[in-house]
Amino acid sequence: MRRSEFERAVADEFGARGPALMTDLVLTRVDGRTAAQAVDAGFPPREIWLALCAEMDVPDARRHGVGRLEPRRRN
Structure with missing residues (x-):
């Protein structure tokens, strides 16, 4: 997961509460840091995402593969 995917996933899942x-x-799960502090400390975005999901009880089905852009369609 890239940082941009992480940011999209947070926005999609939590909306206005995300920030x-x-x-x-x-x-x-990230040593008692906030997600923003964990990003600044260099934790992998996927690890932070999963920690945030666990803390907020996000169902497994909404934890994996989120934040990715849909592939471009070729004509």
Whole structure:
């Protein structure tokens, strides 16, 4: 997962709450950092995404493959 995919996934899943969750919610799976702090500390975006999902009880079906853009269609 790239950082841009992570940011899209957060926006898609959490909407307007996303920025607050990124800066306020402490995630135990990334050493007690917020998601924003974990990004700054160099944690892999996928690890942060999964930690955020676990903390917010996001169903497994919505955790994997999110944030990716749809492939361009070839004519």
